[in-house]
Amino acid sequence: MHVRIDRVGRVVIPKALRVALGITPDTPLEVIADGTGLRIEPVRRHERSVDTSDGLPILGNVEGAVLTDDDVRRLRDDLQR
Numbered sequence: 001m002h003v004r005i006d007r008v009g010r011v012v013i014p015k016a017l018r019v020a021l022g023i024t025p026d027t028p029l030e031v032i033a034d035g036t037g038l039r040i041e042p043v044r045r046h047e048r049s050v051d052t053s054d055g056l057p058i059l060g061n062v063e064g065a066v067l068t069d070d071d072v073r074r075l076r077d078d079l080q081r
Contacts, residue, residue, distance in 0.1 A: 013040075019078045 005011050013023060021042060023029070028043040049060030 011040075016078060016081065019075055 001014060001017075003011055003014070018024070023042055030041050030043050032039040032041065051058045051060065
């Protein structure tokens, strides 16, 4: 995926990637020099606990985060486009 940097140094992250990575306005990002390029990563949040049920992973709750079935459907649909 190709993007361009504008004259004041901004890079637009395409919406599908922002949605897939959970990047929203005011999400802190870290820019890392990586060899001859750059790597941009969301600042890591607190790690979530992972339990299993019937062999399937279940992520623990994140305080203050709410994710509804409609949110999951919307994210899935955005990724399929």
